[in-house]
Amino acid sequence: MIVVLASTDAGERVLEALGDARSRTQAFLQASPPLLSVPELSAAEADRIRATPGVVELCRDEGPLLATRRLLPDDAQVRVGPIAFGGEVIPVIAGPCSVEDEAQVTGLAETVKAAGARLLRGGAFKGRTSPYAFQGLGRAALPHLSHARTQTGLPVVTEILSEADVELLAAEVDLLQVGARNMHNTALLKRLGQVRTPVLLKRGFGSTVDELLYAADYILAEGNPHVVLCERGIRSFERGVRFSFDLSAFARLKSRTRLPVVVDPSHAAGDARLVGTLAKAAVAAGADGLLIEVHDEPEQALSDGEQALTPPAFRALMEELRPLAAALGRTL
Ligand code: PEP
Numbered sequence: 658m659i660v661v662l663a664s665t666d667a668g669e670r671v672l673e674a675l676g677d678a679r680s681r682t683q684a685f686l687q688a689s690p691p692l693l694s695v696p697e698l699s700a701a702e703a704d705r706i707r708a709t710p711g712v713v714e715l716c717r718d719e720g721p722l723l724a725t726r727r728l729l730p731d732d733a734q735v736r737v738g739p740i741a742f743g744g745e746v747i748p749v750i751a752g753p754c755s756v757e758d759e760a761q762v763t764g765l766a767e768t769v770k771a772a773g774a775r776l777l778r779g780g781a782f783k784g785r786t787s788p789y790a791f792q793g794l795g796r797a798a799l800p801h802l803s804h805a806r807t808q809t810g811l812p813v814v815t816e817i818l819s820e821a822d823v824e825l826l827a828a829e830v831d832l833l834q835v836g837a838r839n840m841h842n843t844a845l846l847k848r849l850g851q852v853r854t855p856v857l858l859k860r861g862f863g864s865t866v867d868e869l870l871y872a873a874d875y876i877l878a879e880g881n882p883h884v885v886l887c888e889r890g891i892r893s894f895e896r897g898v899r900f901s902f903d904l905s906a907f908a909r910l911k912s913r914t915r916l917p918v919v920v921d922p923s924h925a926a927g928d929a930r931l932v933g934t935l936a937k938a939a940v941a942a943g944a945d946g947l948l949i950e951v952h953d954e955p956e957q958a959l960s961d962g963e964q965a966l967t968p969p970a971f972r973a974l975m976e977e978l979r980p981l982a983a984a985l986g987r988t989l
């Protein structure tokens with residue numbers, strides 16, 4: 658049973674009232690609203706808890722809670738520096754798959770900013786399928802990202818692979834990306850719930866909408882309210898695309914969640930020629946942001962070159978997206 662509390666202060670009182678059940682209770686007192694989770698509550702215990710001052714309601718664990726509109730009906734806006742996700746602006750996050758060197762990432766930051774991107778992406782730690790593939794520059798990439806941010810003013814998005822890097826990266830970057838391969842890494846999610854740096858949580862390519870929302874709940878329940886979701890395509894039987902952009906799941910996600918939902922057409926397509934079509938479909942469908950890979954020399958890229966847009970292609974796509982966003986009462 659999940660106990661919804663009126664305030665954090667009510668937590669201690671309710672824990673007291675739980676008696677023996679206290680030892681099996683998990684407390685999420687930093688969450689909004691604060692919660693307790695008590696397995697196997699008897700009917701008598703439930704009645705006692707319900708009557709305790711500060712208890713709003715008891716509900717069963719019948720699906721994701723904090724990432725949905727079940728307890729908090731209003732949609733959340735998530736701020737990353739001066740940028741808000743979930744408002745009128747549809748922020749475009751753009752940049753290389755991997756940070757390769759300072760000149761590369763700074764040059765691309767200037768390029769994507771001039772085209773209208775609002776945030777810079779660039780992987781320092783890369784979660785790759787093959788252990789032999791480029792794994793990113795690691796810590797050495799962080800000064801390059803920081804230089805690019807100083808030069809352009811663009812907030813920086815980078816992927817986090819490990820709990821061990823949370824402290825380091827939370828202080829260094831503006832938005833921490835949890836990759837598709839880590840969506841089920843609950844230890845990492847819990848740790849990200851304990852910082853206040855915003856998190857961009859990507860859907861695993863074999864995960865359901867509810868599994869994504871539960872993953873978001875892991876972060877929210879620990880107290881970090883700044884979570885943006887990302888649909889990036891799922892594995893399907895189609896071999897002509899790297900992944901399949903799951904527009905049905907996107908629509909379902911938007912109808913269920915109070916969190917902003919960004920779309921990554923680059924990984925869904927896996928082919929630069931298809932990225933624009935998916936990006937336009939995403940904006941038309943109500944995406945709260947886009948994540949697009951851009952590279953000066955895609956054929957030389959250390960990762961994901963096949964799907965990277967060249968700067969002219971990125972500029973052209975931004976010009977196509979602008980009137981589409983305007984028709985929906987939004988701006989890029
Ligand atoms: C990426 O954004 O470069 C990436 C690895 O994404 P995903 O986790 O969606 O594969």
Ligand code: MN
Pocket residue numbers: 754755924950960961
């Ligand atoms: Mn990539």
